[in-house]
Amino acid sequence: xxxxxxxxxxxxxxxxxxxxxxxxxxxxxxxxxxxxxxxxxxxxxxxxxxxxxxxxxxxxxxxxxxxxxxxxxxxxxxxxxxxxxxxxxxxxxxxxxxxxxxxxxxxxxxxxxxxxxxxxxxxxxxxxxxxxxxxxxxxxxxxxxxxxxxxxxxxxxxxxxxxxxxxxxxxxxxxxxxxxxxxxxxxxxxxxxxxxxxxxxxxxxxxxxxxxxxxxxxxxxxxxxxxxxxxxxxxxxxxxxxxxxxxxxxxxxxxxxxxxxxxxxxxxxxxxxxxxxxxxxxxxxxxxxxxxxxxxxxxxxxxxxxxxxxxxxxxxxxxxxxxxxxxxxxxxxxxxxxxxxxxxxxxxxxxxxxxxxxxxxxxxxxxxxxxxxxxxxxxxxxxxxxxxxxxxxxxxxxxxxxxxxxxxxxxxxxxxxxxxxxxxxxxxxxxxxxxxxxxxxxxxxxxxxxxxxxxxxxxxxxxxxxxxxxxxxxxxxxxxxxxxxxxxxxxxxxxxxxxxxxxxxxxxxxxxxxxxxxxxxxxxxxxxxxxxxxxxxxxxxxxxxxxxxxxxxxxxxxxxxxxxxxxxxxxxxxxxxxxxxxxxxxxxxxxxxxxxxxxxxxxxxxxxxxx
Numbered sequence: 148x149x150x151x152x153x154x155x156x157x158x159x160x161x162x163x164x165x166x167x168x169x170x171x172x173x174x175x176x177x178x179x180x181x182x183x184x185x186x187x188x189x190x191x192x193x194x195x196x197x198x199x200x201x202x203x204x205x206x207x208x209x210x211x212x213x214x215x216x217x218x219x220x221x222x223x224x225x226x227x228x229x230x231x232x233x234x235x236x237x238x239x240x241x242x243x244x245x246x247x248x249x250x251x252x253x254x255x256x257x258x259x260x261x262x263x264x265x266x267x268x269x270x271x272x273x274x275x276x277x278x279x280x281x282x283x284x285x286x287x288x289x290x291x292x293x294x295x296x297x298x299x300x301x302x303x304x305x306x307x308x309x310x311x312x313x314x315x316x317x318x319x320x321x322x323x324x325x326x327x328x329x330x331x332x333x334x335x336x337x338x339x340x341x342x343x344x345x346x347x348x349x350x351x352x353x354x355x356x357x358x359x360x361x362x363x364x365x366x367x368x369x370x371x372x373x374x375x376x377x378x379x380x381x382x383x384x385x386x387x388x389x390x391x392x393x394x395x396x397x398x399x400x401x402x403x404x405x406x407x408x409x410x411x412x413x414x415x416x417x418x419x420x421x422x423x424x425x426x427x428x429x430x431x432x433x434x435x436x437x438x439x440x441x442x443x444x445x446x447x448x449x450x451x452x453x454x455x456x457x458x459x460x461x462x463x464x465x466x467x468x469x470x471x472x473x474x475x476x477x478x479x480x481x482x483x484x485x486x487x488x489x490x491x492x493x494x495x496x497x498x499x500x501x502x503x504x505x506x507x508x509x510x511x512x513x514x515x516x517x518x519x520x521x522x523x524x525x526x527x528x529x530x531x532x533x534x535x536x537x538x539x540x541x542x543x544x545x546x547x548x549x550x551x552x553x554x555x556x557x558x559x560x561x562x563x564x565x566x567x568x569x570x571x572x573x574x575x576x577x578x579x580x581x582x583x584x585x586x587x588x589x590x591x592x593x594x595x596x597x598x599x600x601x602x603x604x605x606x607x608x609x610x611x612x613x614x615x616x617x618x619x620x621x622x623x624x625x626x627x628x629x630x631x632x633x634x635x636x637x638x639x640x641x642x643x644x645x646x647x648x649x650x651x652x653x654x655x656x657x658x659x660x661x662x663x664x665x666x667x668x669x670x671x672x673x674x675x676x677x678x679x680x681x682x683x684x685x686x687x688x689x690x691x692x693x694x695x696x697x698x699x700x701x702x703x704x705x706x707x708x709x710x711x712x713x714x715x716x717x718x719x720x721x722x723x724x725x726x727x728x729x730x731x732x733x734x735x736x737x738x739x740x741x742x743x744x745x746x747x748x749x750x751x752x753x754x755x756x757x758x
Contacts, residue, residue, distance in 0.1 A: 168193040171205070179236070180212025189213075198223045207233065222247060231257070246271045255281070270295045279305070294319045306331070318343060328353075342367045354379070366391045375401075390415050399425070414439045415464055423449070430454075439466045453477060463488045477501075487512045497522075515539065541565050574602075581605045589616050600626075615640045624650070630668070631655055637664055639678045648673030651691070667691060677702045687712070701726045716740065 171194040174181040180189040189212025196205040202225055207218030214233035222228050226249065231242030237260030244252040250273050256264030261284035268277040274297050279290040285308030292300040298321045303314035309332030316325035322345065328336030333356030340349040346369050352360035357380030364373040370393050375386030382401035390396050394417050399410030406425035414420050418441035423434030429452030436445045439462055447457040454474045461470040467490050472483045478501035485494040491514050497505030503522040510516050521529040531546040546561040562575040563582070573583030580602045589595040595618060601609040606629030613621040619642045624635030631653030637645040646664055653668025662675075668691050675683040681702050687695030692715035699707040705728045710721035721742075722733040734744015 168195045168206070170194070171196045174209075181209055182212065228252075234259075236260075282307075284308075303329070308332075330355075351377070414462075420462075428452070434459075436460055438462045439464055447474065450477075499524075536567050538567065540567050540569060542567075576605055579605070589614075605629075631665065637662075639676075641678060643678055643680050644676045645678075646673060646675040648688075689714075717742075 169183065169190070169192060173184065174190055174194065175184060176182075182188075183190050190209050191211055193208055194206065195203055198204045200223055202223055203221055204223075205218070205220045207214060208216040210216070213236040215235065216232065218231060218233055219227060220229040224247075226247055227245055228247070229242070229244045231238055232240040238257035239259060241254065241256055243254045246252045246269075248271055250271060251269050253266065253268040255262050255266040258264075262281035263283065264281060266277070266279050266281055267275065270276050272295060274295060275293050276295070277290075277292045279286050280288045282288075286305035287307065288305060290301070290303050290305055294300050296319055298319055299317055301314065301316050303310055304312040306312075310329035311331060312329060314325075314327045314329060315323055318324050322341070322343070324341045324343070326337070326339040327334060328338075330336070334353035335355060336353060338349070338351050338353060339347065342348050344367065346367055347363075347365050348367075349362075349364045351358055351362040354360075358377040359379055361376055362374070363371065366372050368391065370391055371389050372391075373386070373388050375382065376384040378384075381404035383403070385400050386398070387395065388397040392415065394415055395413050396415075397410070397412045399406060400408045405428040407427065409422065409424050411422045412420040414437075416439060418439055419435075419437045421434060421436045423430055424432050430449035431451070432449060434447050434449055436447070436459055438444065438460070443460070443462075445458045445460040447459045448455045455477045456474055458471065458473045460468060463469050465488060467488055468484075468486050469488075470483075470485055472479060473481050479498040480500070481498065483494075483496040483498060484492065487493050489512065491512060492510050493512075494510075495506065495508045496503060497507065499505070502525040504524060505522060507518075507520040507522060508516060509518040515533065515535055517533045519529075519531045519533075520527060527549055529546065529548050531544050533541060534543045534545075536542045542565060544563045544565075546563070548559040548561065549556060550559065551557050560575075560577055561581060564572040564574070566572055571583055573585065574581040582602055582604060584599065584601050586599045587597040589597045595616065596612075596614050597616075598611075598613045600607050600611045603609075607626040608628070609626060610623065611626055612623045615621050617640060619640060620638050621640070622635065622637045624631060625633035627633070631650035634647070634649050636647050639645045645662065648669060649671045650665070650668045651670040653665055655665045655667070657666045658664065659666055669688040670691065671688060673684075673686050673688060675686075677683045677700075679702055681704050682700050683702075684697070684699045686693060686697045689695070693712035694714060695712060697708070697710050697712055701707050703726060705726055706724055707726075708721065708723045710717060711719040717736045717740075720733070720735050721744075723731040725731050732744065734742050736742050
C-alpha cells in the first residue's frame, strides 16, 4: 500500500511541473506573476539562482507565475541557510533559518504571509536568544529574551504588537537592572533602574507615555543626584541637584516646564556660585556671582533674560577665574577675558557696543599664542596664526590681511618663517617671498645654488648672486628698493670676468641679446672682457645713456675702435681698425648725426659689438 501511494505522488509531480530548471533571473515579472520570455502563460516549474562561484544560491517552484511549494537558500559555501513553503507567493507553514555554523538561527510559523505562532531565535552557540508568539503578524503574549550565556535578559508581554504590562530586564548575572510598565505600547506606571551593584539609579512614574509624579536619580554610591516632580511630562515644583559628595549643586522651582522664582547654585565646597530670580525661564533683576572663597562677587542686572548693566565673573572650583565680562546698557563693552583652569589666559575679546572691535587673541593652555585677529566695527581686518617648535619658539606665523569692501574685499596671505634662535628666515606674501632670503638650486638635493637674493617688503634688496650650473659665479650685484643700484660684476662660464660696472635704478630689463646684461639704468664706466680674458671694451654712461669715450679691443688685444658718445648719440671723431691693427675707417659725426670721413676699404660704417 505504501509503495502505491509513493508512486501516485511521484506521478502527479512529474505531470504537474517540468523537470528542467530555469534560472530565476531569466523570468520576467508582469502584474505580480512571473513569465518566461516570449510566453503568454505564467511560468510553472522549477527555478534556481547561483552565486558567482556557480554554487546554487536558491531553488524553488513556481505555479501559475507564483512562488509555490518548498524553497531553499544556500550560502556561497553550500551551507543551507533557509527553507520554507510558499503558497501563492506568500510564506506559509514552518520557516527555518540557520547560522553559518549549521546551527538553527530562527524558526517561525507563517500563515498567508504573516507570522502566526511561536517564534524562536538562537545564538550561534545554540542557546536561545528570543522566544515569543505571533498572531496575525504581530507579537502577542509573553516575550522572553536571553543573554548568550543563557541568563534571561528581558521578560515582557505584548498585546496586538504593542508592549503591555510589566517588563523586567536583567544583566548577564541575572540581576534585575530595570523594571517598567507599559500600556498599549507606551510607558505607564512605575519605572525603576538599578546600577550593576544593585543600587538604585533612577525611579519615576509614567502616565500615557509621559513622566508624571516624583522623579529621583542616584549616584552609584547611593547619594541622591536629582529629585523633583513632573506633571504631564513637564517640570513642575521644586527641583534639587547634588554633587556626589552630598553637597547641594542646584536648587530652584519650575512652573509649567519653565524656571521660576529664586535659583541658587553652589560650588562643591558648599559656597554659593550664583543666585538670582527667573521669570518664565528669563533671568530677571539682580544676579550675584560668587568666587569659590565665598567673598569675591560680581553683580549683573537682567531684564527679559538679557544682561543690562554690571560685570559678570565666573570661577573654577579651584578659585581661578574662568570668565570676566562687562555690560553697559545691555551691550558687551570692553574686554571679555577667558582663562584656563591653570590661570593661563585662554581668550581675550574686545567689544564696543556689543560688536567686536580691536584685538581678538587666543592662547594654548601652556601659554603659547596661536591666534591673533584685529576687528574694526565687527569686520575682520587682520588675522595671524602661530606655529611653534617643540622647544616652544615660534616656528612660523600665517597672517591674513583683508583689504577693500563688499564684493571688492580681498584677502592677502603673509607667511613668516623663523629659526629656532628667533631670527626671521623668510616671509612670503600670497605664495611669493616677501621678506628674507630666497635661494633656488640647480639640483633636487640642494647642493648647487642657482640664485640667492634677499627680499624686503616684496622687493629685492641687497646682494644678488647667480651661479652657472657648473658652480661658477655668473653675476653679482646690489639691489635697492627692488631696482639694480651700485656695482655689478658678470662672469663667463669659465670663470673669466665678462663685464663690470654700476647701475642706477636699473629695472633689469632690455637684456643684451648676446651677453645677457641689462641695458637699462647703466651709469659711469663699464668694462667688458672677452672669454679669453682680454679686455673687450670700455664705455661710459650717464643717466642710462652712453656718454663719453668708447673703446673696443679684439681678442688678440689689438684696438678695434675709439669714439665718443653724448646723451646716447655718436659725436666727434671715430676710428676703426682691422684685427691686425691696420686702419679700417676714420671720420667724424656731424651735429646732424651724419658721418663723414675716410673709407679705406668700404664706405659702410662697421657694426661693432659693445656693451
